[in-house]
Amino acid sequence: MKDCNRVWINVNLATFDPSLPDAYGIHTMCALGILDGRIACIQPMSSVTATSLPFDVIDGHNGWLTPGLIDCHTHLVFAGNRANEFEQRQQGKSYQEIARQGGGILSTVRATRVRSKEQLIKSSLPRLQALVSEGVTTIEIKSGYGLNLPDEIKMLEVARELGKRVPVRVKTTLLAAHALPPEFAGRPNDYIDLVCKEIIPAVAEQGLADAVDVFSETIGFDLEQSERVFRAALAHNLPIKGHTEQLSLTRSSSLAASLGALSCDHLEYLDEAGAINMAESGTVAVLLPGAFYYLRGNKKPPIELLRRFKVPMAVASDVNPGSSPMASIRLMMNMSCILFQLSAAEAVAGATREAAKALGMIEDIGTIEVGKIADLCLWDTMHPNELPYELGQSPLLQRIIGGEIVYE
């Protein structure tokens, strides 16, 4: 401990270390030491003496440390809002009908294309701050409201810039195959050509994306088109993930899994064969209860199947203006329990360890283990099961990134 840069004493740990027997991976009454931004040692308080501690000691007063929260699926960067469509949906129109009539994703595309980077940063910052204030230390941000090369690049640059202005790790995902832009109406294959031959190569060349995503759906892109995008991404060494089987059974999850996708997200219509294929490829199931709730879904993702085949389940906000206008990861943890019957431990693991897997970052973050980066949250709770339980007030005491306490 003496060699550590900093030590937290009197803390309980929910490590989510999978080698520990209980679901939370609990160690009570510990000291946790940091060296060079990584977790260097974990010791019971009973073995800690005043002389064994370095100069920088923080008393956790019996609070709980968890891994920093990770929101692994967001559309955080966009302009405008879709409150008018919210009203139309209250009058009985469906999300799909609104999309087919040129609203939905395309209305946000119109708003986003005409905004400058600085304007997009300004409209996206409050959403990021809301997530961060709840304990998010890593966030994934997708493009997908540009749908042409300059505007997709603009969105990815905004996402990267947000990670410089706010202390949070940002992972970016290219989602050029989110919807068919109006200038390609009736020519989806030509647009997919553009995505595969121009957008993916340029974005890869500029190092602007950490992964590539596709909206594989009846109102998105079909299996063949999705496969072309996935293969183009892989050819440029970019990992893939998919919006799959949100609104219908398309087998897109099996397609993505067969190509080694990091995650398949939504999954309301996933069937047993799809779950088996995901298990075999180690693909994470990202549950998005906000979109299910907001679209008044009547088919839940097959949680029992996912459990049976041991598919890791992450939980994310999907924050976006159309299907999940809710910048709250704690609300999503709660909804995953209430709407999808996850246990509290599964919900917290879903926004930490399993979310890290969905981003390909499990070697570095997502659990509290010696050697991992010290991205942590300190909570004023009696137990970590309070995180998905109570909403509205925040028990967050400290948000810690790379061993440094950051408040913003």
Ligand code: NIG
């Ligand atoms: O994850 N399904 C497609 N994409 C988003 C919705 C985006 C929007 O409606 O603007 C989703 O639900």
Ligand code: FE
């Ligand atoms: Fe999404």
